[in-house]
Amino acid sequence: MLTFTDKSQCCGCTACASICPKQAITMQPDGLGFLYPIINKNKCIECGLCEDVCTFNSHYEKSDFSVPEVYAVRHKNISEIETSRSGAVFIALSDWILEKGGIVYGVGYTDHFRAIHKRATTKQQRDEFKGSKYVQSDLNTVFIQIKNDLKQGLYVLFSGTPCQTSGLRSYLKKIKVDVDKLFIVDLVCHGVPAPYIWRDYLTYIERKKHKKVTSVDFRDKSKCGWAAHKESFTFSDKTVVCSTYSDLFCKGIMFRHSCGNCYFANLNRPSDVTIADFWGWEKVDTEFNADDKGVSLLLINSAKGKFWFDQIKAQVYFLSTDVEHCLQPNLQYPSVIHSLRNQFEEDYIKKGFIYVGKKYGNLGFHLFQLLHKIIR
Template sequence: MIKIRNKADCCGCTACESVCAHDAITMQPDDMGFLYPVVDSSKCVGCGLCEKVCAFNEHYDTSLNLPIPDAYAARHKDMAEVETSRSGAAFIAISDYILEQGGVVYGVGYTDHFRVIHKRATTKEERNEFKGSKYVQSDIRGIFCQVKQDLKNGLTVLFSGTPCQTAGLNSFIGRKLRERLILVDIVCHGVPGPYVWRDYLAYLEKKQGAEICWVNFRDKQEFGWAAHQETFKFVNREK
């Protein structure tokens, strides 16, 4: 049975919840909105799979890692893609290829009122919601099982997320299905809490007296490459 005694030993990736066949684990938010596993002891059979799949243990499988990483620099040829992406739009180029081959793409978008979650895309139009960084921990519940089912169905899957999320998915999927799984992780500086983001939006709307209808965590078109400033549009057309 998995027990999180120190929050630094868990990233909320949901691998333990996803691997539990008895639905004994649910991911519950703390005061900041970060998700942590909670075990229902009445359902737990003590199989140990949740502990085995955890990427934070010393047995995490690194057998597919390169001895020395290969390093490349890339930028999309289409400057319109670069201008609407946070960096060089490499994710767009890679995901375009996957979609053109009939694969599926998982990335981060929004639900409800700009709540940050992972989503599944089978078209470039759906994938475009994933463009641009969202500097909040995404809700990834249910996604790992979706990815696994896609792989079992013979689809190539591209998954983009933080290094903690890709490590958790890598462990959950296992060696047999990894051939069709392409993992793209970002250079992560740490993720703010979902509730901080929720409350900040509420604060801005109260201050402006209008509802937010569009957000951009780093607006390159407005402020260029160097600035790290959020941009918000309100229903009263203020920006």
């Protein structure tokens, strides 16, 4: 039976719940909305599969290349760049899968901008996966759906945080599914913020504006450029407001506990390719992103990833570089969890969102006073 002594030992990947033959494990939210496995002991047969499949440890399966191939990449279609977070390499990679009649899994929204993994069979459906989502996604039954797709002989792309991709690889290996047509993309992840804080943040700004949010852009480069970290919210009256939700994100005060204990914050990736913003691109070529529209970092981690990139090279501009030019903090070590993170959660559970917003210093100023100024 799966056990862990503290929350930092679970990343919430759902591999244990997916593999359980008796459906004895369900993913249940904690006080901040992070999902953790809960075992129904009346259903559990103590087969040990949930323990065996868990890959949130230093023994996770790593991809072929000990040192990845490194590229700066921009899509040749400028409209794809303008509507994507960085250089739109994900669009080129996923187009190849879709054009082969395959399936693309990525993060979209359900309900009122609740982040979940979704299944796309068309480019229009896939386009919902564009852009950053600064909140942990709900994987639900996606691993089981991918198993079924692969068994039908379909090409499948799965994109997610490295802990999610590692969980998927372990799950499929344990149940002995042919993964020849599976292509995996992970992200250089800074950490996953709390779903309930995102939910309450939306509620707060809607009450201040007295209107519903109709669209969200976590990193709106159309307003402030690619390098900026500002969100925009479009309301039902078509007005657009920029805010500072990313200040909470960067503080690490609402991250999942496991983010401070991440085993994947290095160059040994659990995926075929890794994508991210390419910070420091100007050290490679001063003209490559001169328009500040965005450029993707692409790490090729496996022979399959190399093959995949070869298939899409005609759709992108790219420059080959090396590891020294691409190292970001989260390719070297995990994010530091804020020292008041536990107190933040305790205060949130007891006293609510507005209380924690006002209590935690600059957090209160940015979240409340600045928002008040720009939308009143």
